[in-house]
Amino acid sequence: MAEIGEQIRNKQVIFKDYISGFPKESDLYVKNDNTTILKLPKASNGVLVKNLYLSVDPYMRLLMQKFNTGDVFTPYQLSSPIKGYGVSRILESAHPNFKVGELVWGSTTWEEYSVISNPENLVKIEHTDVPLSFYTGILGMAGLTAYGGFFEVCSPKKGDYVFVSSAFGAVGQLVGQFAKHMGCYVVGSAGSQEKVNLLKTKFGFDEAFNYKEEPDLDAALKRFFPKGIDIYFENVGGKMLDAVLLNMKFEGRIAVCGMLSQYNNLENLEGVKNLMHLVFKAIRMQGFQVYKYFHLYPKMLDFLLPLIREDKIRYAQDIVESLENGPAALVGLFNGRNLGKQVIQVAHE
The missing domain is CATH 3.90.180.10 (Medium-chain alcohol dehydrogenases, catalytic domain)
Structure with a gap:
């Protein structure tokens, strides 16, 4: 050494x-x-x-x-x-x-x-x-992002219908499990069938789908959320956000964590056409930075460490x-x- x-x-x-x-x-x-x-x-x-x-x-x-x-x-x-x-x-x-x-x-x-x-x-x-x-x-930036974004921005309650994009990512897999822990119905999207299967079998999501195999994202969301979405945890942007806006419930909440689909196209960002649904349905859509929630870190540890030790949350x-x-x-x-x-x-x- x-x-x-x-x-x-x-x-x-x-x-x-x-x-x-x-x-x-x-x-x-x-x-x-x-x-x-x-x-x-x-x-x-x-x-x-x-x-x-x-x-x-x-x-x-x-x-x-x-x-x-x-x-x-x-x-x-x-x-x-x-x-x-x-x-x-x-x-x-x-x-x-x-x-x-x-x-x-x-x-x-x-x-x-x-x-x-x-x-x-x-x-x-x-x-x-x-x-x-x-x-x-889970006990660093990703965990704090998921904890602050979901509990502080989304204002979840038991029985909410929750959709998480990029659900197999470092943040998404946690948001889904937090939502299940609260008694929500949770669906995630991912980019391969292997990830879809793991979301359902390892992380406890109620449903999941491979967005690459869905030619019509609006139809896919209507299939999984026939009554609409209460909470959308946004990690992707672009076409996924456009489709989600069509399927949100009245006074639904959208936490914008990231827009992964746009990171490699910064010179020509993709537009979103369905923003009027923010008005039609009184949707609250809020971007956030994890730095705002550093004061919650001790509280997050108190929440997460027992779940990790008891194998009640997977990562x-x-x-x-x-x-x-x-x-x-x-x-x-x-x-x-x-x-x-x-x-x-x-x-x-």
Whole structure:
């Protein structure tokens, strides 16, 4: 194991150039010859960490292009390692709130070792009786996104009819289970028959369908929701949103978490034609940012940890080893290659 003050090779995933369309593995490359001194800079108030797991998320595609997101996202810097969320162990600390050896999750860099200059937003990991990789997903940003988006934005109640798009994704699989836990009727859409089957057999969805095999999404939704949809958890956008608007109930709620179908077409975003149904049916449609719900994290842990320990909630992960596989893992999100939350294991715990 490397020692503090030692000169090391620090493997990194580097961003080449801004893109349009679907990302390719060649848009990134792994740099193996980066050498650095394993030590905090002088006068630092940060922490030096060893990254253990990295989260691979769809929003990262937005950072690969210069696009006006309202200052919500900052594009990646050319010829620099990309950033994301991960689980790390503190090797050296100049910050009073963090000690050597502690485990944390939060924003880090796609490399083996990182200096985090502003660690105030890192979250300490107190519960290690569950897999550490869960803090890239169900107990990290994905879990908080699902928890805040569903309970705070959707205002669910028992008996609601709930539709979740991209339901096999890191967030969608949780929203569906949260809804079932509340006594709702839940349908999800996914991009393969294998994922559809798992939604019903592993995650307890009442029904699920492969959107790629449905030539008429409006007809598909009417088949599963003959009386209409109370809550739609939006992860896809485009044609799916258009069809959902036709099938919402009066005073239905739509939580807009993401629009995955549009991420690779930012220069020519797809229009939505049925927005008048927001008026006709008094629908509340609200976008949200997970950062608004950080104060709910302790409450989320109190809710989720007992369910995980009692095996009353399931979470699918697709873990690949080594930063070498980072570019392929990120690109694979956009062709449905992953089965569950995509994670990179950088180092063993």
